[in-house]
Amino acid sequence: MRNLLSVCCLLLLCAALGSAARDENDTKSRRSSMAGAPTTAAARANPYEGNPDAAKAGRKLFLRHCAECHGEDLRGVGKAPALDSDQVTQAPGGELFWFLTNGNLRSGMPAWSGLPEQKRWQIVTYLKLARKMPAQ
């Protein structure tokens, strides 16, 4: 019986933590998804900044993971926004990286933390350089 109670308490605790965290983050996510990035995260430097090979690898990853919703041409499909806008290409790399890592679960953008950090930076590099890359 004690074990059962412990399990129930643990589950309830997590549910409570979850709802508390959701409430806390609601205000931030209503403002702007990417604006929710903490300043320290947004200031992180991209280790592949301007690297054409990383951008090519990023394009490969983008086609595998992101193109279904955002389109191969980055112009968005359905509710998923276009990624060739100034808002994206001019955003700090760290902010894009943070957004890619956390997603916006409320609006349907999944968290891509399952991809290794290096691959997420490669996608960020591609998004920043996509306009300058030759069409393939």
Place this chain on the structure above:
Amino acid sequence: MPNLILGRRRRAPQPVPSPFPSRSWKLVARAAVLAASILIFCGGAWAQGRPYFVAYNHHMEEPGALEISVNPVFASQAGGNDFLATWVELEYGAKAWWTTEFYLDSQTTRNESTLFTGVRWENRFRLLWREHWINPVFYIEYVDINDADKIMKDVVGHDSEADHATPNDIARRERKREIEMKLILSSTVKGWNISENIVAEKNLTNEPWEFGYAFGASRPLALAARPERCVLCPENFVAGVELYGGLGDRYSFGLKDTSHYLAPILAWNLPNGTTLRVSPTFGLNDNSHRFLLRFGISREFGGFGRRVANLFRGKKP
């Protein structure tokens, strides 16, 4: 399960004229080949799916995406016939924070028969909006199977190898309806995924709560992608290990009379979107099967929900 055969004379396995592989075995093999062909040759997309067979991490199915997978497990059976149990899994991303899955279980036992053993409906909910050091996920599953189910998707309570020695024609008579809950805690550290699952399962008849655990650790063989398309490059492989077992029940919590398994895992993400997984699994004590061999083939169909919705709206899918 042992209650089923208490008070009855246990029947010895009947001699069967055609030894393994039997007709039913061939039927299962054909179905598996057909399913594998469909999954390999249909167009698909890449997921960031879990490499584990038993443990779960906090990565959810992408919203609107459908992943179909076939997962056979071959087991050696002491005091009975070896078997091949298979589950077919349909995983759908209902929301970015909610994944729902439907399972169809079946098994073929050597020199006995091939059975459909039941269904499961599973739901996973992410509890936090953002990534944290530890990411909790709440899992709840309804299980409607018979006692001949042998897929061993979870090991809980006092589950042991002896449970699977009961002949199919006896085991199939007992139906089990269960609710299973898990608290999934998962972290990502320097390319590694570390997952811990705490399992609580309740048979809806008057049976005690049973408990179990699963741990998993995995890492891609390369963390960065190459610029060119490649099939055998390390970035496409994920290696890991999982450890799982029972923790007794409400009246006898602990490791006594429980079974435990250790399983290395290798997953290979093919460029066409198919994922192949293999896991040789070793029993760690006398209550465990000595050896299991798990396989998995899965394919994700991105935008499935949107295409279906468009069909009903009369738009081009």
